[in-house]
Amino acid sequence: MIQYYKVQLEKFKTEGRFRTIPSFSQSDSMINFSSNDYLGLAQDEDLKTEFLSQLPDKKHLLSSSSARLLTGNFEAHEQLESTLAKLYRKSALTFNSGYHANIGILPSIADKNTLILADKLVHASLIDGIHLSRAKNIRYRHNDYAHLEHLVEYYAQQFERIIIVTESIFSMNGDEADLPRLVALKKQYKNVMLYVDEAHAVGIRGKSGLGCVEEHNCIADVDFIVGTFGKALASMGAYVICDEIFCDYLVNKARSFIFSTTLPPINALWTNFILERLSNLTEQREILKSRSEQFRKILRNKGQCNISTTQIIPIIVGESKDAIRFSEELRQKGFYVLPVRPPTVPQGTARLRFSLTSLISEMDIELITNYLIENDGRISKTR
Numbered sequence: 001m002i003q004y005y006k007v008q009l010e011k012f013k014t015e016g017r018f019r020t021i022p023s024f025s026q027s028d029s030m031i032n033f034s035s036n037d038y039l040g041l042a043q044d045e046d047l048k049t050e051f052l053s054q055l056p057d058k059k060h061l062l063s064s065s066s067a068r069l070l071t072g073n074f075e076a077h078e079q080l081e082s083t084l085a086k087l088y089r090k091s092a093l094t095f096n097s098g099y100h101a102n103i104g105i106l107p108s109i110a111d112k113n114t115l116i117l118a119d120k121l122v123h124a125s126l127i128d129g130i131h132l133s134r135a136k137n138i139r140y141r142h143n144d145y146a147h148l149e150h151l152v153e154y155y156a157q158q159f160e161r162i163i164i165v166t167e168s169i170f171s172m173n174g175d176e177a178d179l180p181r182l183v184a185l186k187k188q189y190k191n192v193m194l195y196v197d198e199a200h201a202v203g204i205r206g207k208s209g210l211g212c213v214e215e216h217n218c219i220a221d222v223d224f225i226v227g228t229f230g231k232a233l234a235s236m237g238a239y240v241i242c243d244e245i246f247c248d249y250l251v252n253k254a255r256s257f258i259f260s261t262t263l264p265p266i267n268a269l270w271t272n273f274i275l276e277r278l279s280n281l282t283e284q285r286e287i288l289k290s291r292s293e294q295f296r297k298i299l300r301n302k303g304q305c306n307i308s309t310t311q312i313i314p315i316i317v318g319e320s321k322d323a324i325r326f327s328e329e330l331r332q333k334g335f336y337v338l339p340v341r342p343p344t345v346p347q348g349t350a351r352l353r354f355s356l357t358s359l360i361s362e363m364d365i366e367l368i369t370n371y372l373i374e375n376d377g378r379i380s381k382t383r
């Protein structure tokens with residue numbers, strides 16, 4: 001029996017897509033270009049100390065022991081949702097992770113009378129959510145809104161509702177959806193809803209860090225805004241911002257919400273602590289923005305076309321094995337950057353995925369971009 005799986009693993013290896021869990025200390029002594037800790041909050045010792053020193057002395061803080069609908073609902077969870085609702089001025093419901101949110105919400109709101117139109121590059125959790133629903137789905141070409149508009153127009157009469165699903169900042173390309181255009185599109189139809197995953201924008205975009213929806217002033221117009229706590233917010237879990245009716249509906253329908261033990265109260269308290277400070281993190285947001293611009297500008301000046309407009313900057317190499325070799329070399333030079341390869345990204349677009357944080361210095365960026373320029377011949381020019 002087990003032989004079959006062993007052979008499969010060997011196949012992964014020969015195809016250059018065998019994965020292993022990186023040793024946890026690997027990035028310690030290096031400049032880390034693979035972190036989602038975009039604002040440096042997960043490494044901020046003062047913040048942790050302050051949080052722990054003001055922690056109320058409560059029992060059961062380290063486990064909720066059950067799902068929210070049973071005995072797992074603590075004041076901390078409600079307070080967190082209330083903070084979110086105040087920030088966005090809409091209702092909020094939390095989930096255990098972004099993955100839980102996306103695989104819970106989509107099957108709840110989409111049925112066989114629903115058409116889901118999702119960007120070709122959406123995250124695996126969204127794809128899984130779509131597959132768990134009974135909806136028909138079509139993937140539109142990445143950020144190709146002419147294609148999307150055509151599909152909406154063609155199908156609007158045939159389905160009770162259409163849900164457009166996109167990320168705001170795309171995790172593998174580091175480019176962005178055009179939210180104002182998507183909002184304008186959905187407003188032309190009574191039966192079109194918009195679902196936006198802001199995993200890589202929360203904390204970073206918008207005046208108070210509420211994401212691209214805040215930056216583009218369209219919080220009220222996006223039906224489902226999904227954000228995660230595990231990246232810039234240095235915690236764990238996720239949330240959806242939507243109409244109160246939908247929140248009630250999800251509490252009744254979303255299986256990943258109903259049938260999973262909720263995050264420990266101490267975690268909800270920590271997330272809440274961070275959220276309360278989010279609007280004051282303007283300086284970190286500015287630093288991240290300027291470092292990202294610096295990185296992209298150097299590459300552009302050297303004739304490297306790059307699709308990124310954000311802190312996520314992919315360098316397309318092509319073949320998986322080349323991306324792996326390049327990343328190993330970079331690690332030997334003290335730059336921690338991980339390769340991303342198929343099936344996570346399309347065939348032939350294996351890449352080094354640089355993900356910047358506000359802790360990276362201008363000097364670090366000069367070092368890495370110089371190295372990349374020296375190795376210019378190994379970078380794909382076709383995109």
Ligand SMILES: *Cc1c(COP(=O)(O)O)cnc(C)c1O
Pocket residue numbers: 096097098099100102123125167171197199200228229230237238
């Ligand atoms: C990371 C990520 C998720 C999953 O969030 P987790 O909280 O890590 O489960 C969902 N969507 C996107 C776009 C992501 O990048």
